[in-house]
Amino acid sequence: MSDILLDIKNLRVEYHTEDGIVKAVEDLYLTLNKGETLGLVGETGAGKTTTALSIIKLVPDPPGKIINGEILFKGEALLKKKTETMRKIRGNKISMIFQDPMTSLNPVLTVGFQIEEAVMLHQKLDRQEAKKRSAEMLKLVGIPPERGGDYPHQFSGGMRQRVGIAMALSCNPELLIADEPTTALDVTIQAQVLNLMRKLKTEFKTSLLLITHDLGVVAEVCDKVAIMYAGTIVEYAEVASLFNDPKHPYTKGLLNSIPSLDEDVERLTPIKGLMPDPTDLPKGCKFHPRCPKAQEICSREVPAITSLKENHQVSCLIYQGLVPA
Amino acid sequence: MENTEIKKETKKRGQWKEVWRRLKKNKLAMVGLVVLVLIILTALFADFVAPYGYREQNLSKITLKPNAEHLLGTDDLGRDILSRIIYGTRISLLVGIVAVTFSIIVGGILGAAAGFYGGVLDNIIMRIMDIMLAIPSILLAIALVTAFGGGLFNVMIAIGISSLPAYARVVKAAVISIKEQEFIEAAKAIGARDFRIIAAHIIPNSLAPIIVQGTLGVASAILSVAGLSFIGLGIQPPTPEWGSMLSNGRYLIRTAWHVATFPGIAIMITIFALNVLGDGLRDALDPRLKQ
Amino acid sequence: MYKYIFRRILLLIPVILGVSFVVFTIMFFTPGDPAQIMLGERAPAEEVAQLREQMGLNKPFFVQFFNFIKNALRGDLGRSLTTKRPVYDELMSRFPQTMQLAAAAVLVAVVLGIPIGILSATKQYSVFDMVAMVFALVGVSMPNFWQGLMMILLFSIVLRWLPSSGYGTFRHLIMPALTIGTSSMALITRMTRSSMLEVVRQDYIRTARAKGLSERVVINRHALKNALIPVITVIGLQFGYLLGGAVLTETIFSWPGVGRLMVEAIRSKDFPVVQGGVLLLAITFSVVNLVVDILYAYIDPRIKAQYK
Numbered sequence: 039m040s041d042i043l044l045d046i047k048n049l050r051v052e053y054h055t056e057d058g059i060v061k062a063v064e065d066l067y068l069t070l071n072k073g074e075t076l077g078l079v080g081e082t083g084a085g086k087t088t089t090a091l092s093i094i095k096l097v098p099d100p101p102g103k104i105i106n107g108e109i110l111f112k113g114e115a116l117l118k119k120k121t122e123t124m125r126k127i128r129g130n131k132i133s134m135i136f137q138d139p140m141t142s143l144n145p146v147l148t149v150g151f152q153i154e155e156a157v158m159l160h161q162k163l164d165r166q167e168a169k170k171r172s173a174e175m176l177k178l179v180g181i182p183p184e185r186g187g188d189y190p191h192q193f194s195g196g197m198r199q200r201v202g203i204a205m206a207l208s209c210n211p212e213l214l215i216a217d218e219p220t221t222a223l224d225v226t227i228q229a230q231v232l233n234l235m236r237k238l239k240t241e242f243k244t245s246l247l248l249i250t251h252d253l254g255v256v257a258e259v260c261d262k263v264a265i266m267y268a269g270t271i272v273e274y275a276e277v278a279s280l281f282n283d284p285k286h287p288y289t290k291g292l293l294n295s296i297p298s299l300d301e302d303v304e305r306l307t308p309i310k311g312l313m314p315d316p317t318d319l320p321k322g323c324k325f326h327p328r329c330p331k332a333q334e335i336c337s338r339e340v341p342a343i344t345s346l347k348e349n350h351q352v353s354c355l356i357y358q359g360l361v362p363a
Numbered sequence: 364m365e366n367t368e369i370k371k372e373t374k375k376r377g378q379w380k381e382v383w384r385r386l387k388k389n390k391l392a393m394v395g396l397v398v399l400v401l402i403i404l405t406a407l408f409a410d411f412v413a414p415y416g417y418r419e420q421n422l423s424k425i426t427l428k429p430n431a432e433h434l435l436g437t438d439d440l441g442r443d444i445l446s447r448i449i450y451g452t453r454i455s456l457l458v459g460i461v462a463v464t465f466s467i468i469v470g471g472i473l474g475a476a477a478g479f480y481g482g483v484l485d486n487i488i489m490r491i492m493d494i495m496l497a498i499p500s501i502l503l504a505i506a507l508v509t510a511f512g513g514g515l516f517n518v519m520i521a522i523g524i525s526s527l528p529a530y531a532r533v534v535k536a537a538v539i540s541i542k543e544q545e546f547i548e549a550a551k552a553i554g555a556r557d558f559r560i561i562a563a564h565i566i567p568n569s570l571a572p573i574i575v576q577g578t579l580g581v582a583s584a585i586l587s588v589a590g591l592s593f594i595g596l597g598i599q600p601p602t603p604e605w606g607s608m609l610s611n612g613r614y615l616i617r618t619a620w621h622v623a624t625f626p627g628i629a630i631m632i633t634i635f636a637l638n639v640l641g642d643g644l645r646d647a648l649d650p651r652l653k654q
Numbered sequence: 655m656y657k658y659i660f661r662r663i664l665l666l667i668p669v670i671l672g673v674s675f676v677v678f679t680i681m682f683f684t685p686g687d688p689a690q691i692m693l694g695e696r697a698p699a700e701e702v703a704q705l706r707e708q709m710g711l712n713k714p715f716f717v718q719f720f721n722f723i724k725n726a727l728r729g730d731l732g733r734s735l736t737t738k739r740p741v742y743d744e745l746m747s748r749f750p751q752t753m754q755l756a757a758a759a760v761l762v763a764v765v766l767g768i769p770i771g772i773l774s775a776t777k778q779y780s781v782f783d784m785v786a787m788v789f790a791l792v793g794v795s796m797p798n799f800w801q802g803l804m805m806i807l808l809f810s811i812v813l814r815w816l817p818s819s820g821y822g823t824f825r826h827l828i829m830p831a832l833t834i835g836t837s838s839m840a841l842i843t844r845m846t847r848s849s850m851l852e853v854v855r856q857d858y859i860r861t862a863r864a865k866g867l868s869e870r871v872v873i874n875r876h877a878l879k880n881a882l883i884p885v886i887t888v889i890g891l892q893f894g895y896l897l898g899g900a901v902l903t904e905t906i907f908s909w910p911g912v913g914r915l916m917v918e919a920i921r922s923k924d925f926p927v928v929q930g931g932v933l934l935l936a937i938t939f940s941v942v943n944l945v946v947d948i949l950y951a952y953i954d955p956r957i958k959a960q961y962k
């Protein structure tokens with residue numbers, strides 16, 4: 039299937055810290071097709087950022103280690119590549135936008151220069167041409183090009199994030215990874231930034247891996263969505279399919295816990311319990327301590343990936359027939 | 364009310380244990396601590412440790428190089444250098460501790476007043492601190508000792524005065540951070556109660572930086588008194604102050620190098636231990652600890 | 655930008671006035687009668703009394719202070735009690751030498767300290783790092799006057815490579831400069847290292863790497879500038895320490911600077927000289943800090959922008 043842009047198989051990433059080994063990502067499988075927007079959803083600590091950093095091999099080492107797995111980008115195995123080769127890919131074929139715009143830009147360099155850098159490096163432009171390109175990108179993201187000579191602190195959070203987007207898209211990457219790009223922003227700015235991303239994605243024909251904890255954002259922007267819990271994917275489906283017909287108990291719990299505008303409810307229904315301690319994960323299905331459908335077997339067997347129908351997969355013993363629904 | 368007090372107590376005790384645990388992990392800091400303890404013990408038991416008295420002259424045995432009877436040699440009046448260094452630990456530690464204590468108390472009061480009352484008082488005090496900081500502290504100490512006259516006590520006060528701005532700043536910062544919290548709670552503040560609450564909170568809040576600053580400050584004070592004695596201010600022989608021993612040895616450097624070398628090594632070891640311990644404390648007391 | 659510079663210069667004036675007041679007050683209350691010292695112990699009492707009147711030593715404190723300031727502004731800092739020459743001349747004839755020493759020491763501290771600090775940070779926990787850090791700790795712990803003596807012992811007496819005292823050539827400058835500079839160098843090395851380690855942990859460094867920049871570019875272009883900002887302030891403050899160190903070190907190396915003059919003046923109770931010397935060095939220190947502050951504002955765009 040030449041349509042697959044990114045294919046992650048059996049990824050396992052651990053952080054070796056003083057307090058123990060943190061199993062950030064375990065048995066992770068994920069696929070992203072060309073031109074698609076895939077939402078990666080999970081609560082804080084689920085391992086989303088680690089997954090993203092693994093793709094461009096920027097997991098901080100120490101203390102992080104990619105233990106095993108395969109990440110295929112257009113058929114090429116990224117984890118086997120040397121650092122030199124990865125550098126040619128970063129910012130060029132695969133770009134990343136980070137979560138906190140207040141700290142992601144270098145305070146002592148102008149925003150224009152920070153965009154020019156990427157362009158000069160990957161597209162071998164000279165300074166003049168790079169400046170032109172940088173100005174174009176700024177205009178594209180809605181920032182007056184004259185402001186290229188300004189410093190990050192002179193911009194608001196939303197504008198800084200746009201600069202981040204400009205930087206990431208400046209070399210026309212095939213894959214854009216956005217790690218919670220709007221989480222740190224006001225709701226109104228969120229909408230603007232998301233719209234911008236949507237527009238640019240279509241224009242540049244970039245595939246997008248959008249990491250978020252906000253299902254609302256997913257509904258707006260994404261084609262497909264993967265739900266992540268405690269380091270692994272528990273459900274993967276097309277957006278409509280997930281919202282209309284969620285399969286995994288965790289997904290159902292997430293959808294139920296969103297307050298409804300129509301219904302008059304006295305109490306919210308959160309998922310009981312807390313995210314597990316990553317140094318001491320539950321055996322068997324990682325969700326079982328919090329699962330309303332859990333049976334004894336769930337504490338022993340690790341669920342396999344079950345394909346329910348076209349483009350709808352779930353990891354749950356219920357769908358393996360081992361547990362009553 | 365009682366429950367929160369008890370909880371605070373256990374939390375504090377737990378915090379100190381945690382600090383100790385972190386400090387223990389720092390091998391270098393532990394070395395410094397051990398050395399420091401040895402120095403303190405030497406100072407306390409100098410009479411038992413030193414082979415000779417510190418003012419025992421023996422004019423038939425002047426400027427002897429290190430030998431079996433005088434492990435570090437003798438100076439130009441036949442006094443045993445090792446013994447003088449051992450007794451010198453008392454002077455150095457005394458000056459260091461008294462000077463720093465003085466700085467902490469006076470600086471702390473000034474800083475607390477500046478932070479607590481704010482306004483004009485704050486301005487005045489901080490301006491004075493700025494002025495003091497504009498004069499390199501050794502020069503200020505020199506000027507003060509020139510005015511006060513020499514002698515152990517004056518030197519301690521002079522050094523204490525010249526280093527108090529740092530503590531004033533630390534305490535003021537602590538007070539301000541508390542003031543901002545407490546005022547929110549204590550909307551109905553009764554004057555005296557306010558002061559007591561703040562006094563009970565300033566100390567824990569500023570304790571960490573004061574401990575670090577203080578440890579490093581003792582090192583700096585010891586260097587200062589050595590320097591002052593070296594140029595003839597401060598402490599004079601026969602008191603076995605390491606700096607004055609160095610000054611003595613300066614003129615003998617060509618013929619009797621040992622007279623100047625060993626006291627300097629003593630200073631270096633002491634300062635090293637204090638610095639390393641101070642660094643270790645700074646890391647162990649890192650704000651990451653306080654949740 | 656100019657507003658900032660102007661404001662800072664303006665703020666300097668009250669500080670200098672304050673320093674003058676403090677120094678004058680301290681000297682004022684120092685025991686010893688300047689007139690007596692000037693004329694010598696055997697001088698008859700009436701002569702001393704007459705000189706006191708002449709020197710205005712009987713006027714009230716604030717009048718004397720006011721006169722002091724008035725005269726100082728004209729460059730008149732009184733006369734040395736021992737040599738009878740104007741204090742100003744005595745100081746100024748030696749000031750260049752002290753500055754030369756201080757400048758050389760700063761150079762040593764910065765040119766050696768910063769690169770070693772950077773290297774230590776990029777090779778954290780390596781052998782180089784450990785050794786550098788131990789050296790730095792030792793360097794900070796050595797009293798500089800002792801270090802000077804040890805250097806003389808080694809290089810002048812044992813090896814006979816360098817002169818132990820005097821002034822004039824580069825060979826005379828090396829040891830004193832190294833003596834004063836080493837502690838500063840040690841401090842700057844440690845500060846640079848910790849600042850670099852701090853900066854390298856920041857998000858924007860991760861962003862730079864994610865753009866595909868080589869590690870060398872990330873360090874040199876992105877990390878360095880940010881890391882050096884706090885170090886520059888420390889350099890300024892270190893200058894004060896250097897000036898203080900000069901006082902002790904000049905004595906050891908017989909370096910003809912302000913420091914040595916002051917030490918002799920202390921011994922001979924020549925108060926005007928001590929007063930003038932402290933004042934001069936304090937003002938120098940303040941000016942240096944001012945320059946550093948301006949430099950700092952220039953380099954850090956966040957500060958620069960505040961005063962545009």
